[in-house]
Amino acid sequence: xxxxxxxxxxxxxxxxxxxxxxxxxxxxxxxxxxxxxxxxxxxxxxxxxxxxxxxxxxxxxxxxxxxxxxxxxxxxxxxxxxxxxxxxxxxxxxxxxxxxxxxxxxxxxxxxxxxxxxxxxxxxxxxxxxxxxxxxxxxxxxxxxxxxxxxxxxxxxxxxxxxxxxxxxxxxxxxxxxxxxxxxxxxxxxxxxxxxxxxxxxxxxxxxxxxxxxxxxxxxxxxxxxxxxxxxxxxxxxxxxxxxxxxxxxxxxxxxxxxxxxxxxxxxxxxxxxxxxxxxxxxxxxxxxxxxxxxxxxxxxxxxxxxxxxxxxxxxxxxxxxxxxxxxxxxxxxxxxxxxxxx
Amino acid sequence: xxxxxxxxxxxxxxxxxxxxxxxxxxxxxxxxxxxxxxxxxxxxxxxxxxxxxxxxxxxxxxxxxxxxxxxxxxxxxxxxxxxxxxxxxxxxxxxxxxxxxxxxxxxxxxxxxxxxxxxxxxxxxxxxxxxxxxxxxxxxxxxxxxxxxxxxxxxxxxxxxxxxxxxxxxxxxxxxxxxxxxxxxxxxxxxxxxxxxxxxxxxxxxxxxxxxxxxxxxxxxxxxxxxxxxxxxxxxxxxxxxxxxxxxxxxxxxxxxxxxxxxxxxxxxxxxxxxxxxxxxxxxxxxxxx
Numbered sequence: 001x002x003x004x005x006x007x008x009x010x011x012x013x014x015x016x017x018x019x020x021x022x023x024x025x026x027x028x029x030x031x032x033x034x035x036x037x038x039x040x041x042x043x044x045x046x047x048x049x050x051x052x053x054x055x056x057x058x059x060x061x062x063x064x065x066x067x068x069x070x071x072x073x074x075x076x077x078x079x080x081x082x083x084x085x086x087x088x089x090x091x092x093x094x095x096x097x098x099x100x101x102x103x104x105x106x107x108x109x110x111x112x113x114x115x116x117x118x119x120x121x122x123x124x125x126x127x128x129x130x131x132x133x134x135x136x137x138x139x140x141x142x143x144x145x146x147x148x149x150x151x152x153x154x155x156x157x158x159x160x161x162x163x164x165x166x167x168x169x170x171x172x173x174x175x176x177x178x179x180x181x182x183x184x185x186x187x188x189x190x191x192x193x194x195x196x197x198x199x200x201x202x203x204x205x206x207x208x209x210x211x212x213x214x215x216x217x218x219x220x221x222x223x224x225x226x227x228x229x230x231x232x233x234x235x236x237x238x239x240x241x242x243x244x245x246x247x248x249x250x251x252x253x254x255x256x257x258x259x260x261x262x263x264x265x266x267x268x269x270x271x272x273x274x275x276x277x278x279x280x281x282x283x284x285x286x287x288x289x290x291x292x293x294x295x296x297x298x299x300x301x302x303x304x305x306x307x308x309x310x311x312x313x314x315x316x317x318x319x320x321x322x323x324x325x326x327x328x329x330x331x332x333x334x335x336x337x338x339x340x341x342x343x
Numbered sequence: 344x345x346x347x348x349x350x351x352x353x354x355x356x357x358x359x360x361x362x363x364x365x366x367x368x369x370x371x372x373x374x375x376x377x378x379x380x381x382x383x384x385x386x387x388x389x390x391x392x393x394x395x396x397x398x399x400x401x402x403x404x405x406x407x408x409x410x411x412x413x414x415x416x417x418x419x420x421x422x423x424x425x426x427x428x429x430x431x432x433x434x435x436x437x438x439x440x441x442x443x444x445x446x447x448x449x450x451x452x453x454x455x456x457x458x459x460x461x462x463x464x465x466x467x468x469x470x471x472x473x474x475x476x477x478x479x480x481x482x483x484x485x486x487x488x489x490x491x492x493x494x495x496x497x498x499x500x501x502x503x504x505x506x507x508x509x510x511x512x513x514x515x516x517x518x519x520x521x522x523x524x525x526x527x528x529x530x531x532x533x534x535x536x537x538x539x540x541x542x543x544x545x546x547x548x549x550x551x552x553x554x555x556x557x558x559x560x561x562x563x564x565x566x567x568x569x570x571x572x573x574x575x576x577x578x579x580x581x582x583x584x585x586x587x588x589x590x591x592x593x594x595x596x597x598x599x600x601x602x603x604x605x606x607x608x609x610x611x612x613x614x615x616x617x618x619x620x621x622x623x624x625x626x627x628x629x630x631x632x633x
Binding site (some may be wrong): 051069070072081082087095099102140145 | 372374388461464470474
């Protein structure tokens, strides 16, 4: 188990990590999510003792990284930036790492086989492709058969086959009871990989919950209803405690592109925001209901003999939930911020 | 340039990767000897180390042979009287000075590169993940480098001496049994070894290859020239205590006028400079973010 307590790191005037606290449980893949510049890589460097925090502690099963007798036997790390001399072979890189831990040479060859680099093991690492470099990084991380793995953007630059390989590897390692902590700015990748999410923005904790919970909690579920008697239905729903908005909610909140089956980008949302309120011919019969489930709306309509043309639950994707949560904290959030400030 | 990119790696064994179980892996804190072993692997597995050492050997022995041969061939030549007298009066400085004076620059470069390339390539992060208490890593690096250097440097300085003294033999006879000669020749190897550590310390402090090499060369070559211009006895003292000036005294058999330190004192001063820089480098290595 990894425990991060009140971690703070300042680079000059920039507060890169701000009072960050969370724990990472074994047996799960925990995703570490945040937009670019949120402080993910800095946090990982702090966890591994490469950078010194201004305050706060990080412990692995109670011990600080620098106090581990054989650190690579406890924690394996794949950092985003490359850490291999371009003139040294993959095998020699693994070999010196193994020697520092007192690991036998056969372990080096096992790792080369694991990541499929055996045939290029004696070539200079400078000639490696991005994908081969990532494989070597995984080999280094797995060298000491560690119980804890810290992976910083492991699928960056990998082809689909490599992405699948890493994904399966992480799941398998987690199922063996290991602690997997993996950072990414790719929300959809985390949706299929991570069981649990730690979300940060501008160095601060935004969310720390299961992936499912994260989506449902941060994405307000809504139901799209289309009816020729929209006004009467709206009254009924409001009387039952639901909240009704006219037209599709295009300019606010999660599922902001709810009128469309496929999520659209912010630009589309913006365009719709200017046209939605009553402008489109069929917009009059369209309601967006929150705080009430679709079956209950259907029952209400049926009991009042109101005809429904459409009754569609709107499910938020992880991507939308993430955009919603980090909109205020993203470094490059100009679009979303101006959109919000209009309201 | 790399000789073509290596062939693409074979597809990983299976989508669901089998991680080899490692029940037999040792789980005790490895001793310092393991770090020595690892630093040796690092130093021998990079081609630039090997090439720099080859250049050191060729330059040192080659230039010793070239300069002594040129001098020997031109002995009693026109305008050579003053030089001939100087060589005859202090043959050791002549023999050791030429080749080692140039060869020492490759040692400066090698010492600085040894640590600055860890920063430029990012290997320092791998090194510090493996050895999070950073000082043993630096200590192991210094020990491995010093051990490598002292073996190679002693072989090379004795080889240079034998080559140079053999070439100049028709005019000047000098042997290891002459007073101070063995100390001077063996001392030249010691000087080069400590110089390597001195450069390593500067490299660890500055962390950027070009800046570190420029600094070391500046201290070794330029600073003595500047301080030599200082007037009076305090100028001589400042000059005498500079790292390179003090350290190279051990390679001489004849004291110069105004020399403020004995050969061994000078070497001691050089070692003290190097130790001081290594201590500061170690302190900063612990303090700074990697």
